Amino acid sequence: MDLKRRDLLRVVVVGGGIGGAELLRNAATKEGLELVLVEPKDRIECQALYPDYLGGEIGVEEMTAPLDPFCRRMGAAHLRDRALRVDFADRRVTCEKNDLDYDILVLVPGAVQNYFGVEGAEKAFTINTLEETVRARRFIERARPERIAVIGSGPTGVETVCFLAARPGSKISIVEMMDRLLPTLSKNSSILMEKILSGKGVEVLTGKRVSSIREGGVAFADGTSLDCEMTIWTAGIRPAPLIEGLDLPKKKGWLLTDQYLRVQGREDVFAFGDGAWIEIDGKLATKTGMEAEIQAKHTARNLARLARGAPLKPYSVRASTDSPVALISTGCGCAVGIYGDLCVPIPKRIIYTFKSWIDKSFVKRFK
Ligand SMILES: Cc1cc2nc3c(=O)[nH]c(=O)nc-3n(C[C@H](O)[C@H](O)[C@H](O)COP(=O)(O)OP(=O)(O)OC[C@H]3O[C@@H](n4cnc5c(N)ncnc54)[C@H](O)[C@@H]3O)c2cc1C
Known part of the structure; x- marks a missing residue:
């Protein structure tokens, strides 16, 4: 060709x-x-900062960069x-x-976002897009929900819960279908995270499959339910x-x-x-x-x-599913680092500073 x-x-x-x-x-x-x-869209968005935004730690400007001036500087055309x-x-x-x-x-x-066909899930809040994250934060600030359920305990779900738990006035639950938190990461990280979340007063519900979401609560496949005024869906893409x-x-x-x-x-x-x-x-x-x-x-x-007509070079995968790397904010200016089976035993300020620096400098490079 x-x-x-x-x-x-x-x-x-x-x-x-x-x-x-x-x-x-x-x-x-x-x-x-x-x-x-x-x-x-008219902005480049750094999704990694959405949980920080939801928790009221940063504003929209810090996690986005306008696309048109960036494209002009790059000599690229932007078709909106x-x-x-x-x-x-x-x-x-x-x-x-x-x-x-x-x-x-x-x-x-x-x-x-993937809702896996769960009844009512599409009406839950999500933090998968900027628009949705802004909507969720506005609801929290306006309605001040007393009970919030976060569905899914991947890094996004866990970070969301940590930032919400740092705000006084709400009781937070995290719901996971598998038998442990952070199911795609190591067992060590699940044990550590359960300890961190329990220490923050978060209710951890593992082995719970959501069967439907309605206004006022979540129903589980085992016949039990959870009353809450706000549900945030983070489970799957x-x-x-x-x-x-x-x-x-x-x-x-x-x-x-x-x-x-x-x-x-x-x-x-x-x-x-x-x-x-x-x-x-x-x-x-x-x-x-x-x-x-x-x-x-x-x-x-x-x-x-x-x-220039030169042969292509093959790619080699860096962060693979068998040895995942994750920096997870745990709120209050701290984070944990996970690499394969290894994880730091307690949340550290320096890890959060590092993660925050990576995320914010990602946005800055486009400004
Ligand atoms: C809440 C959250 C937190 C996260 N935290 C981290 C983290 O801490 N660290 C980390 O490494 N990763 C994190 N991630 C994952 C990371 O954001 C994604 O892996 C990354 O954004 C993927 O980049 P992408 O370019 O493939 O997709 P995206 O960044 O999602 O960009 C896709 C773009 O394509 C556009 N688009 C879609 N359809 C069309 C179309 N038909 N025509 C034109 N444009 C289209 C969309 O508008 C969007 O702008 C997080 C994700 C979320 C949701």
Whole structure:
């Protein structure tokens, strides 16, 4: 396939979140690329700071950066539009307002909340998008709920609970379907987190499958229920709707890539970040901002290689599911660090300072 059909290789990037924005930042310094971003939002958002925002620790400005000035500085065009479908034969993306041709397509539309078909769950609060997080914080400030239930005890659920527990006046419960907190991380980290949360007066409910959510409470599959005035759903993600409609190889619904982070069987389509299934040499990449950033840098270098006709270099997964890395804020200016089976035994200020510095400098680099 002749990839380059004009002087510059036209790279259309779908999704200006952590992966897409970091790709632009790195690709902008390379020769031979014309960069076009398709993203309906007007800000780059650092989701890692949503729990801090929910807890009232920071404002919107500290966790977002405006996209248009950033794109201008990068020499990239920003189409404030939503991609709807792709014609892979004609190499054309159809958006709500525009159609555009590409030489290379980079798909980084991320993921959306998964409610697993639980009745009423879509009406619960979430902190998966900026809009939803702002809505949740406003509700807390206005209604001052006495009882809050957080569903899901991955890093996001646990951080949410820690920030909420730091605010006086609410009784917080965390609900987990599996038999331990942080089920995707090590058993040591689950034991540590249970101790931390209990110390904060949080009610920990493990082995509890939510069967429905209604106004005023949560019902469980075992017939019991929990009364609460606010439910925040943090349990699970699924691919962005765009991905569901694309006729491309997938695994469990995620875009399946090869070792160069191209969609399998396609020379002209790359995919990475939360929307992709990246499994190389037996290592499956975690869906984290940290991993998406490294994938973005690698893809930018491979795009530059394509532009000058050089061979691509394979990617090697850094944060894999068998040895996950996590920095989890535990509120009150402290955090814990987890790497595989290892975790620091008590929350430390220095770890929170480090995590906060990483997250905030992520936002600053786009300003
Ligand atoms: C509350 C929360 C806390 C987190 N904390 C951490 C943390 O502490 N550390 C960490 O490493 N990771 C964390 N993560 C995960 C991290 O945010 C994601 O892994 C990362 O954002 C993935 O980057 P991405 O570019 O693939 O997707 P995103 O950053 O989600 O960006 C996807 C973008 O694509 C756009 N898009 C979607 N569909 C279309 C379309 N059809 N057309 C055009 N654009 C589209 C969206 O508007 C969005 O801007 C957290 C996530 C959440 C929700």
